[in-house]
Amino acid sequence: AQTVTQSQPEMSVQEAETVTLSCTYDTSESDYYLFWYKQPPSRQMILVIRQEAYKQQNATENRFSVNFQKAAKSFSLKISDSQLGDAAMYFCAYSTGANSKLTFGKGITLSVRP
Amino acid sequence: DTGVSQDPRHKITKRGQNVTFRCDPISEHNRLYWYRQTLGQGPEFLTYFQNEAQLEKSRLLSDRFSAERPKGSFSTLEIQRTEQGDSAMYLCASRLPWGEKLFFGSGTQLSVL
Numbered sequence: 001a002q003t004v005t006q007s008q009p010e011m012s013v014q015e016a017e018t019v020t021l022s023c024t025y026d027t028s029e030s031d032y033y034l035f036w037y038k039q040p041p042s043r044q045m046i047l048v049i050r051q052e053a054y055k056q057q058n059a060t061e062n063r064f065s066v067n068f069q070k071a072a073k074s075f076s077l078k079i080s081d082s083q084l085g086d087a088a089m090y091f092c093a094y095s096t097g098a099n100s101k102l103t104f105g106k107g108i109t110l111s112v113r114p
Numbered sequence: 115d116t117g118v119s120q121d122p123r124h125k126i127t128k129r130g131q132n133v134t135f136r137c138d139p140i141s142e143h144n145r146l147y148w149y150r151q152t153l154g155q156g157p158e159f160l161t162y163f164q165n166e167a168q169l170e171k172s173r174l175l176s177d178r179f180s181a182e183r184p185k186g187s188f189s190t191l192e193i194q195r196t197e198q199g200d201s202a203m204y205l206c207a208s209r210l211p212w213g214e215k216l217f218f219g220s221g222t223q224l225s226v227l
Contacts, residue, residue, distance in 0.1 A: 107155070
């Protein structure tokens with residue numbers, strides 16, 4: 001069974017600084033997708049970034065980028081130039097892609113200090 | 115594009131009562147998913163539909179839970195004889211047949227007293 005582990009329950013970052021959120025996963029599949037979702041107080045899950053396992057190049061979306069280490073089964077999210085609106089829970093997630101059923105980690109609460 | 119809509123936003127019920135939640139996916143999204151999220155945890159998969167067919171059910175979905183998507187559009191999730199352990203947020207998500215991106219609703223928060 002696939003598992004996703006987020007070992008840090010909370011992190012804090014100063015506004016305009018950079019922060020990295022960690023995630024590891026376990027799978028026996030060779031082809032899969034990895035995601036980071038943001039859940040603000042409104043509760044709606046918002047896709048931040050996704051990575052296809054077959055792609056060696058790390059995905060980037062504006063201030064958000066990932067460090068995907070397939071051999072180590074590691075998938076960290078870097079947020080640059082942190083903004084107050086980045087404060088939320090962040091979930092790492094995995095799917096095989098065949099049916100897009102997502103397996104989520106426990107999440108991490110990110111706070112941004114003004 | 116009105117997004118994925120869930121109703122109600124909040125539901126408070128007494129133990130033993132039945133409750134039903136509704137999810138309206140984005141139009142043309144043929145796949146619809148239900149997840150459950152408890153406090154301090156990530157969402158857990160419950161079940162999913164492709165059009166009106168329920169293709170997979172998690173072991174989390176006990177006999178007291180039933181989900182339907184009768185015409186391949188909206189879906190309902192019913193919980194019979196609710197228990198305090200059913201208290202959670204129930205999330206619905208949908209996606210296009212060829213897309214990997216899931217669009218989530220804002221969820222229904224269930225509190226069982």
